[in-house]
Amino acid sequence: MAQKFDSPKTESELRLIQDTMFNISAASYEYRRSPSFKGLLEIISSDSVILTAIHNIKSNKGSQTPGSDKETMKEDILQRDFNLVLGRVKEAFSNYRPRPLRRVSINKPGKTEKRQLGIPSVIDRIIQECVRLVLDPILEPQFFQHSYGFRPMRDAHMALARVTDVVHKTGHHWIIEGDISKFFERVNHSILLRKLWGMGIHDRRVLMIIKTMLQAGVIGETGTNDLGAPQGGIISPLLANVYLNSFDQWVTREWENKKTQKVYRNRKKTVALRESSNLKPAYLIRYADDWVLITNSKRNAEKWKYRICKFLKGNLKLELSEEKTKITNIKRKTIRFLGFEYKVTKGRSRTGYITRTKPDRDRIATKVKEIHRDIKHLRAASSMEFLIHDINLVNNKIRGLINYYQAATWINISLSIFKERLKYASYKSLLKFGGKWTRANQVNNLISIHESYTEHIAAIEYKGLKVGVTSIGFSKWNKAMLKKPSETPYTPEGRQIYSNRTAKKPLKARADDTLSEHLSMLIATGINGRLYTFEYYLNRAYAFNRDKGKCRICRKEVHRYDLHFHHINKMLPSDLVNKVGNLATMHMKCHSMIHSKLDYSEFGTKIWKSILSFREKLN
DNA sequence: CATAGTATCAC
């Protein structure tokens, strides 16, 4: 019954393993059994997993900042010898000893209390990502359907859509808002490891690695850490979901899951059954440590709150935050969930009530204040170019804000309060640059949004182009969609649904696939004894991908035995010379034609022209 | 049709 896999040799083999793991795990879950995966460490520490891990996290913003040692992604991984780096990561896997975390305190929005981050060193981030790559497909299918935080292809809007859906379908209006106090800091290591085992991670070496990861101490402090998962660790969010999964299962076992099993029974029978049982209705929607539970009466809400409190304390050693955990009748008062205010009002619908959502008042107010400051700051721009850059920055902020709160039914009304104030401030700031009131559909920036508005906004004109400060009023409600459970990154169908939903966006699946093939192919071509940096390896693959595997001189397919990557300009400084833009795929023969001085016009004008143009760029 | 950079948000 236990599952073992060969280590992946290529990235598409890794993907296949991930898909297979997901399938096995999902199948066991259907039959209410837990899967059993062994020999995971071999997969986790294989070349292609390490490569994928580095590829995944190398462009994180935080990769530029070191952990407790002084190492950064760029200097100590990407610009080092390829095999040296691989060897170093593999070495770290045997007898794993994480470096201490760097402690940084950041502000929590709207609170005086600070958030304590624990930042792992770069090498430990790579290790964590390797583990995550393999554990995620195993754990993902076992998670609760209506847990939305930290999970792929799910977001806060879907959680909100689920709340609306349940309220509308059931007509229930008593809600518990729950928040777990200091969630990550309170995660108990041995309970967590038991849960991982219970979910099918049956490789003790991997569990040991996770254990030592969690125990990593903090720089400047003595000893190891016996409680909590670091805020800043790459696997911490995944582990957090593992930890609370039993909570989800426990709550939903008694009502939500029972109910779905009876869905095929005839209606009368189901209703009768529910009334006669002493079960209390409960619909849970969870986002990380933030959850709501929907039920039908105040009494039941209180009962559930009491029972949940006891469960969390007894089984998970967690506490509910007293001030943030409230019981509310959403016909009378709003609840706050995921940055939205949520309530129902009388209206035309099956239940006689319709939902009303608004952006959280306090949060939107502080954001608008920030934007107001930025707009006033526009007048300090030192040149027209900088001004345009700053306007774009402001526009980005406004669009970003609207983008998130679009899911609120009352977005337009809520944001319009601030509209005039911001517009007037923009006009005043732009005045000294010749700013004028301009119809939105006549400016040249953000055309896709502005073309449908005739309202006046403040805009400047530069070289015949009109650049306007967008309005916070250019927003309209966009109904959030419910999550399709079959949409997952680990099945072909799931990926298809995802790419359909995200419209004409590039097909992520296929892109990754081709990239992966080429990555591993290139690795197979060997190293020739020369010093190649890690970055060069990745970038060769990207360049090959961009050129679609064709020679840039003769446009024919290149096979691995006569593949060469031409440095378009060899004289560039060392950190630029290996960038994708400076690499061109070609045959070795074609390459030698660039560097010789002979006339090759006999091969046809197209080829000759390409050769000449590459020769020009050499110096 | 691809990659890379900025921004917003949730936790």
Place this chain on the structure above:
RNA sequence: AUUGUGAUACUAUG
């Protein structure tokens, strides 16, 4: 200076 997971939007380049 500020880490992480996830989502979204815009812009730029070949």
